[in-house]
Amino acid sequence: MPPIIPWKSGPLRAALRAHKPNRPLGPCSVLASPTAICDTSHRRTDARCANIVQMQMQMNARLFFITTITAHRQPIFRREGAANLLIETLAHYRDQRKYLLHEFVIMPDHLHALLTPADDLSLERSLQFIKGGFSFRLKFRGPVWQASFSNHRIRDLEDYENHREYIRMNPVRARLAERPEKYPYSSAASTMQLDPVPQGLKPRSLEEIVTRP
Helix, strand or coil, rough: CCCCCCHHHHHHHHHHHCCCCCCCCCCCCCCCCCCCCCCCCHHHHHHHHHHHHHHHHHHCCCCCCEEEEEHHHHHHCCHHHHHHHHHHHHHHHHCEEEEEEEEEECCCEEEEEEECCCCCCCHHHHHHHHHHHHHHHHCCCCCCCCCCCCECCCHHHHHHHHHHHHHHHHHHHHHCCCCCCHHEEEHHHHHCCCCCCCCCCCCHHHHHHHHHC
């Protein structure tokens, strides 16, 4: 099996950076990027546009695509028991509201996930629950994970959908399954309850705010 390239050095990240869509919403131009500036030709709606941008930034600011890799890239998740144990760990801390879990896939030697840390937790602390919780349950005395992890802050709905597709297609590209839903260690297989797409990413909600009287 060819080596799985971690997200930090993957080609998709550069492609996403190069594509920055610009779409008008209602009477003002709110860019897909959270740092967008409203169209000043519509002065009556400038304040509302600014509020929308600020709201979008707040709601999107803590949604991340993360990748964490096993120590020495050992393919420990080829074992069904280890993969199911990580799913149980993800579900446990999601149920404890340590984070919102939107998508995930467990590959033989790494984990990809889209998650939003709880308001009172940092992203690093949320990952500590996952990695530390799994290591404790595994009862292995040596290192299980690499100390660091990579992350990408989700900017908008298109960015979210691209990363969601990347997660779901990862097993297919690695030839571990013919279709995403056939891989049992992924959110595509409906193995556990997930949190919905954050409302702040949905263009329809922003449009409703812009056009309402």
